[in-house]
Structure formats: structure tokens, C-alpha cells
Amino acid sequence: MDAIEVTRFSTLFNFRDVGGPAGHDGRTVRRGRLFRSDSPHRLDGPDRETFAALGVRTVLDLRRPYEVERDGRIPDLNGLTWRHVHPEHAEWSDDPYQSDTDLARYLADRYADLATTGTAGLGTALGLIADSANAPVVVHCVAGKDRTGIVCGLTLAVLGVSDTDIAADYALSTEAGERFMAWFASTGKQMRPGLPPLTCPEEAMLLFLAELRTAYGSVEGYLRHSGVTDAQLSALRDHLLE
Numbered sequence: 001m002d003a004i005e006v007t008r009f010s011t012l013f014n015f016r017d018v019g020g021p022a023g024h025d026g027r028t029v030r031r032g033r034l035f036r037s038d039s040p041h042r043l044d045g046p047d048r049e050t051f052a053a054l055g056v057r058t059v060l061d062l063r064r065p066y067e068v069e070r071d072g073r074i075p076d077l078n079g080l081t082w083r084h085v086h087p088e089h090a091e092w093s094d095d096p097y098q099s100d101t102d103l104a105r106y107l108a109d110r111y112a113d114l115a116t117t118g119t120a121g122l123g124t125a126l127g128l129i130a131d132s133a134n135a136p137v138v139v140h141c142v143a144g145k146d147r148t149g150i151v152c153g154l155t156l157a158v159l160g161v162s163d164t165d166i167a168a169d170y171a172l173s174t175e176a177g178e179r180f181m182a183w184f185a186s187t188g189k190q191m192r193p194g195l196p197p198l199t200c201p202e203e204a205m206l207l208f209l210a211e212l213r214t215a216y217g218s219v220e221g222y223l224r225h226s227g228v229t230d231a232q233l234s235a236l237r238d239h240l241l242e
Contacts (some may be wrong), residue, residue, distance in 0.1 A: 009050060011042040013183060014144035014176035018152055018169065019240075022068025022077025024160030027241040033135045034240060036152050036240055038144035038180060039063065040074040058134040060085060060125060062147040068151040071142075081134070085125045087147065103196055108207035115212060123174055123226030125151050126158075130232040132239035145173035145200055153205055158236050163209050167202035174200045174237055179195065 009015055015038070019031030032054070040059065043051055059074050061084045073082055090113060097106055115122065129137055129151075141147040149170045156241035158164045177198025184191070209219065220233055 006132045009047045011044055012040060012112065013179040014038040014173055015040075015138075016169075017173065018071070018156065019121070020032030021156065021161045021165040021169070023156075023241050024237060027160075029156065029161065030157055030240055030242055033081055033137070034155065035136065035138045036148050037138055037140040037142055038148075038176070039067075039071060039140055039142050040138065043075055048075065050079065054136060056080060056136045056138050057138045058083060058128065060128055060137055060139045060151075062087065062121075062141040062151065063208065064127065067142060073226045083128060083134075085121050087114055087125070089114040089118045093194040093198075095191060097184070097196035102141060103199060104201040104203035104207060106196060107146070107201070107204035108211065111146070111204070111208040112211060114147065114150060115208075118217070119226040122154065123223065124230050126154060126223055126228050126236070127232050129155055129240075130228070130235040132235065135239065143173070143177060143198055145170075145177060145198060149173065149200070149205065150208070153209065154219060154223065155236065155240070157209060158223065158233055159240055160237075165204055166209065167205040170205040171200050171202045174198070 014036070017031050017233070018034045018036055021029050023029055035054070035056070057079060058081050061068065061073060061082060068084060074080070092110060097100060102240045125139070128134055129139070139151050141150050153166050153170060156169070159207055177200070181198055212219060212222050216225060223233065
């Protein structure tokens with residue numbers, strides 16, 4: 001897979017361009033069309049200029065309503081539309097992580113739960129990304145690893161990107177998680193109990209994708225179940241593949 005293109009911010013820790021890997025028929029995923037990130041509500045100072053230079057039209061916010069109320073949303077920037085889509089899912093504290101648990105298995109199970117209860121929200125998110133009028137799009141949640149990882153993983157799978165490359169992109173959020181935690185520690189806040197470490201083992205994404213295909217026949221089959229149309233699947237490939 002080609003090197004991931006990362007834009008550096010001082011107030012964001014997990015921002016990167018999803019473009020670059022090979023998809024269907026050897027066509028590459030376009031750069032500058034779809035980005036993933038942790039929450040951009042902290043953007044300030046020079047970071048706003050860096051962000052504005054990317055020409056982003058749409059910010060797709062996957063956080064829970066109380067997370068938006070607690071932290072706020074991305075600052076208002078000219079030409080930017082904020083879309084809030086919350087895929088319904090249980091609080092992870094309802095099934096807390098235990099230190100002796102296989103992390104990849106735990107994460108894959110949480111992702112499967114989200115795909116089951118958050119079907120409508122995930123379908124809406126993919127539909128927004130499929131509309132070229134919304135591009136460039138930034139997809140984010142809080143840390144940019146789980147909900148964001150699922151939406152980007154599903155998108156890349158539709159584009160024909162290999163599971164290996166999807167998992168490799170997902171795993172990049174491990175290093176970003178370390179930067180996020182260093183910042184979080186500086187705020188004096190406490191992490192909610194029962195959450196796993198901000199580590200992204202490739203096996204978690206590989207398990208999630210494989211088991212989704214077992215349940216629905218294909219990633220496209222799951223997305224059709226979630227309300228994504230064949231026309232939207234085609235549109236995704238048309239504007240996100242070179």
C-alpha cells in the first residue's frame with residue numbers, strides 16, 4: 001500500500017487522507033476526497049488555516065449527541081457543512097474491557113454490535129460519502145479509531161481495497177492514540193472506566209470484515225441492508241477511485 005498522506009495539526013492527533021491504496025481493477029483511491037480524524041472541535045489558530053486549505057466541504061460527525069453537547073462541534077468555516085449522524089450503539093461500559101481479554105476479539109465484537117444496532121446510521125453515513133457534491137469529506141468521532149474506522153473500512157471495502165490494506169490503515173490509529181492520550185492526560189480529565197486502550201490491532205478489523213461477509217454475503221450486501229442503494233455504491237466508486 002502507498003504511504004499514507006498525513007496532515008499534521010497541533011490540535012488533532014488522528015487526521016489523515018484515506019486515499020492512496022489500490023482498489024477495483026488496480027484503480028487507486030483518490031487523495032484529497034475523504035479524510036478521517038479525531039474530533040476537530042479543538043481546531044484553533046494556525047490549525048484552522050491548515051484545515052481550510054484542504055477545501056473540505058462536509059464534516060461527518062459520528063459522535064453521540066451528548067458527546068457533541070459536551071465538547072462542541074467543528075468551528076464554523078466558510079463553505080463547510082456539518083452533518084451529524086449517530087449510528088446507534090450501546091455504551092462500551094455496558095460490556096467493559098477486561099485486561100485479560102483478547103483485545104482484537106473484544107473490538108471486533110463491539111464493531112459487530114455497532115453494525116447491528118447502528119445499521120441506519122452507517123447507511124446514512126455511506127450515502128453522504130457517496131455524493132460527490134459533499135466531497136471532500138472529513139469523517140470523525142472522538143478519537144477517530146472505532147466508529148470512524150468502521151465507516152472508512154466499509155467505504156474502502158466497497159472501493160475494492162484489500163482487507164490487509166484496510167486493516168493497515170486502521171492500525172495507524174494506534175500511534176495517533178498515544179498522542180491523543182498524552183494530550184488527554186494534560187487536561188486532567190479521567191477516562192471513563194471499562195474502556196480498552198487506544199490500540200488498533202489489525203486483527204480486529206480483519207475479524208470484523210470477515211464476519212460481516214459471513215453474515216451478509218458481502219460488504220455490499222450489508223450496506224444494501226442498511227439502505228445504501230446500488231446507485232450510491234456505483235457513485236462511491238465513480239468519484240473515489242482514480
